[in-house]
Amino acid sequence: MxxxxxxxxxxxxxxxxxxxxxxxxxxxxxxxxxxxxxxxxRGFFFGAATSSYQVEGAVFEDGKGLNNWDIFSHIQGNILDGKNADVADDHYHQYEEDFELMHSLGMNSYRFSISWTRILPRGRFGDINPSGIKFYNKLIDSLLLKGIEPFVTISHHDIPQELEDRYQSWLSPLIQDDFEYYADICFRNFGDRVKYWITINEPNLFSDLAYMRGIYPPSRCSPPFGNCSSGDSDTEPLIVVHNMILSHAKAANIYRKYYQVKQGGYITIVPHAEMLVPISDAEADREAANRAMAFSAPWILDPLLHGDYPPEMRQYLGDQLPTFSPEEVNIVKGSIDYIGFNHYSTLYAKDCIQSSCDSGSSRAIQGYVYITGERNGTLIGDVVLPKHSYDSISKLLCGS
Structure with a gap:
């Protein structure tokens, strides 16, 4: 029992x-x-990960609705080579062949994301798409037949365009109930076989690329980060992450209240975790590296573990940083069962409080830190290096 x-x-x-x-x-x-x-x-998971938009294709098939990337990628100039993911890897039609390849490689786990608009073409403003439910049921069953454990991400940078058009999606608190509704459908239909859930992938990275730099949809930013038609790079990323954390917490609350005991699974959120090292031995740069780390994964994890954002963020952002009400703290704190994060590389950190930096780095939203991959014209090292992952884990778990 x-x-x-x-x-x-x-x-x-x-x-x-x-x-x-x-x-x-x-x-x-x-x-x-x-x-x-x-x-x-025994039982250690070796696997790989994808996201629905990057691999599925079948953008206009079987009742799927349009998401933010479907619109964004078809606007001239948004994608460097003008390509889109209308077909991508055609995983929608070839998933069984893909899983056979995974099995042949000895993989025993696979992290994938569900396309929000394949389940709810118009978000809460339309019906559930039975073809979408059927597809993911077949996908999950096929994985399990191959002995591959599914790790399922509910939202990986894609969102119904309907929600963007109606109320600016992640900028509005209205998104919280929409996400909760969508997550509940996923738990109800797939949770009997899915034991590892990720609510949202990389909220901190998404907010940076979409709302600070404007290179992801909905392309919102302001100088000096970019010249988008609308947006505020100093405040909107903070609002977006706040709504994402609350959306995660509401989904986790639903899962624990109605599904977890019966289904026996676990739930978390996955931030992007940078590893920052000081660009010099100067004390100011060492402090900058620690400060920049607080603006990375702890931006997401601290509210879930401690009930509030990192003190470094409170110190430098002040009233720009949203606050959690006592009721919100009750559902946010402790709303993860395990910790996951994505790490790509280690970067240098340079202090911009006591030293001069370009205008894009001398801002509170960046923690007054200049981040770069090179020093004196020399790259920090290989873009992907196992040591970087080790350093990142060590910093998060041990603080050093």
Whole structure:
């Protein structure tokens, strides 16, 4: 019988296991010992990840509605080479072949995202699309037949265009109820087989690219970050992330209240986690690196673990940073069962409080930190390096 006590015990065990296993990996890294798959514990997940818009294609098939990327990618000048993902990898039609390839590679897990508009073509303002439900049921069943565990992301940078047109999507608190409604449909239809849920992928990175730099839809920004037709790069990313955190919390609350005990799964949110190192040995640059780290993954994780944004963000952003009401803190704090994050590379951090930087870095929204991948004309190193992931995990778990 799966009950709340058992769930708490399993969550405690998972946390203990992850920390213990991290220390095991740490010992291997420090000893320069080669790591083979046989050294990993039984049940360890090896896999890959995609997002629906990047791989599915079938943009106009089986009742799917238009999302933000469907519109954005068809506007001339938005994509460098003018391409779009109308077909992409054609995963919608070839997923069984794709899963056979995954199985042949020895993968035992696969993280994918559900297309919001394949389930709800117009968000809450239209009907549920039965063809979308059918597709993801077939996809999940096919994965499980191959012995591949599904890790399912509910929202990965795509959103019904209807919600953008009606109330500016993530800029409005109205999005919270829309997301909760959509997540509930996912839990109800797929949760009997999905044990690992991710509500939202990289809210901090999405807000940066879409609402600070304006290079993702809905292309909102302001100088010096860009010259979009509308937007405010200093405030809108903060509003967007705030609504995303509350949307996650409401979805997690629904999951725990109605589904988790019966279905026995786990839920989280996945931020983008940068690793920042000081560009020099100067104390100001060391402080800048720590400050920039607080503006990365902790921007998302601190409210979920502690009930508020990092103190560094409060210090430098002041009233620009939204606040959580006591009622919101009650549902936000503790609303994750496990921690996940995406990491790409390590970057240099330069202080812009005591030193001069360009105007784009000398702003509160950036923590008054200039971030770059090179120093004195030399790149920091390989774009992708295992050590970068190790450093990022070490910083998040151990603080050093």
């Amino acid at each position: 799966f009950n709340q006590v058992q769930l708490l015990m399993e969550k405690t065990y998972i946390t203990f296991f992850l920390v213990s296993f991290f220390l095991f990996l740490l010992s291997l890294v420090r000893s320069n010992e080669e790591i083979s798959r046989s050294q990993f514990p």
